[in-house]
Amino acid sequence: MTGTNGGELDARVVAEVGDFRLDVEVAVAASEVLAVLGPNGSGKSTLLAAIAGHHPLTAGAVRIGERVLSRTPTIDTGAIDAGAAEVDLAERSVGLLGQHPLLFPHLTALENVAFGPRAQGMAKREARVAASDWLDRVGLTGLERRLPSALSGGQQQRVALARVLAAQPDVLLLDEPFAALDVQTAAAMRRLVAEQRSTLGIPTLLVTHDPLDAIVLADRAAILHTGRIVQQGPTAEVLGHPRTPFAAALAGVNLLTGVAIARDAVRVAGASGPIALRGTGEALRVGTPASVVFSPASVHARAAASADPSQSADNAWFGAVASLEPARGGVRIVTDEHPDLAIDVPSTAAVALDLSTGSRLAFHVAPADVSVRTHS
Numbered sequence: 001m002t003g004t005n006g007g008e009l010d011a012r013v014v015a016e017v018g019d020f021r022l023d024v025e026v027a028v029a030a031s032e033v034l035a036v037l038g039p040n041g042s043g044k045s046t047l048l049a050a051i052a053g054h055h056p057l058t059a060g061a062v063r064i065g066e067r068v069l070s071r072t073p074t075i076d077t078g079a080i081d082a083g084a085a086e087v088d089l090a091e092r093s094v095g096l097l098g099q100h101p102l103l104f105p106h107l108t109a110l111e112n113v114a115f116g117p118r119a120q121g122m123a124k125r126e127a128r129v130a131a132s133d134w135l136d137r138v139g140l141t142g143l144e145r146r147l148p149s150a151l152s153g154g155q156q157q158r159v160a161l162a163r164v165l166a167a168q169p170d171v172l173l174l175d176e177p178f179a180a181l182d183v184q185t186a187a188a189m190r191r192l193v194a195e196q197r198s199t200l201g202i203p204t205l206l207v208t209h210d211p212l213d214a215i216v217l218a219d220r221a222a223i224l225h226t227g228r229i230v231q232q233g234p235t236a237e238v239l240g241h242p243r244t245p246f247a248a249a250l251a252g253v254n255l256l257t258g259v260a261i262a263r264d265a266v267r268v269a270g271a272s273g274p275i276a277l278r279g280t281g282e283a284l285r286v287g288t289p290a291s292v293v294f295s296p297a298s299v300h301a302r303a304a305a306s307a308d309p310s311q312s313a314d315n316a317w318f319g320a321v322a323s324l325e326p327a328r329g330g331v332r333i334v335t336d337e338h339p340d341l342a343i344d345v346p347s348t349a350a351v352a353l354d355l356s357t358g359s360r361l362a363f364h365v366a367p368a369d370v371s372v373r374t375h376s
């Protein structure tokens with residue numbers, strides 16, 4: 001890598017994989033971490049691959065500061081003259097760390113880390129000193145001479161991080177770097193990345209499935225859905241005001257969208273008929289798109305007879321249990337009627353309800369626990 005450690009990552013990426021089309025724009029300042037979250041197949045890895053230069057752009061441009069890494073001739077760049085450009089992989093100065101460390105198995109930890117500086121022309125002794133320094137920074141002093149096969153998975157991932165950083169990249173791409181680690185090792189690795197980010201001063205894109213990563217490590221979060229960014233902003237705002245059911249699920253709340261039927265009520269569709277949900281929050285305009293947000297734990301469940309009249313009441317609905325999963329302090333219920341809606345009941349209630357797949361339940365959520373707002 002021949003980076004100059006300078007500048008913001010600015011990428012407009014249009015890329016195709018088979019029938020799938022990714023079309024996103026991201027700007028990440030130096031020292032900033034942008035978490036990219038999205039359901040499986042939404043295009044997260046394709047975005048990183050396009051920035052890293054492993055996947056071609058159909059249209060767009062990738063820049064770090066003044067350096068153009070990729071550009072297609074079709075883009076209207078304004079300041080930059082048209083014409084395709086593609087910087088070689090070795091020259092891009094992009095550090096990519098994925099789920100698996102992918103170390104050279106025949107090289108020691110030290111040699112793995114020294115590889116990048118050596119490839120950049122650093123003298124052997126100097127590269128070894130730099131590598132030793134990086135291994136120290138990731139907490140592996142004393143293990144320099146070990147081969148990867150003699151290191152734990154977590155230690156190998158630390159070596160991989162040191163190897164990426166030793167090459168002094170201009171941008172860091174992290175593709176679920178903690179996903180293959182056990183909980184404790186992942187926590188330690190998360191701390192390590194958090195420590196490094198403040199001293200590195202380079203833009204970082206972090207692809208993750210875990211909202212904790214976004215909260216702990218990122219300044220901003222972008223939600224990717226079928227190849228488009230559907231929400232982007234400060235992490236607290238994205239998780240605090242989710243605009244998609246996916247973002248809501250990450251934040252641990254339910255989000256349902258529908259149409260305002262009163263200043264404080266929204267009608268949402270369900271497989272067995274609409275539900276009217278009354279709540280507090282923004283004053284809604286009748287007939288316009290609106291959404292409701294409430295916590296899974298705020299919903300009350302009770303056994304239901306099929307002709308229960310509460311079906312037609314506000315804030316009440318029926319559902320047949322589609323799946324049951326463990327939840328904090330109890331059980332999470334998902335119904336056939338509203339697969340995007342989670343209901344958490346305490347263990348004692350779950351036992352009393354004698355829950356099983358197909359059980360028919362009546363649900364109720366108090367208006368005070370429902371937040372209503374305009375949905376744009």
Ligand SMILES: Nc1ncnc2c1ncn2[C@@H]1O[C@H](COP(=O)(O)OP(=O)(O)OP(=O)(O)O)[C@@H](O)[C@H]1O
Nearest residue numbers: 017018019020038039040041042043044045046047
């Ligand atoms: N070789 C391929 N041929 C055709 N389509 C592909 C191929 N590889 C990936 N895709 C499609 O491209 C889309 C984006 O995939 P990508 O791996 O970028 O998603 P992702 O968000 O990283 O998913 P995950 O969270 O599962 O890793 C998906 O819809 C996928 O089906």
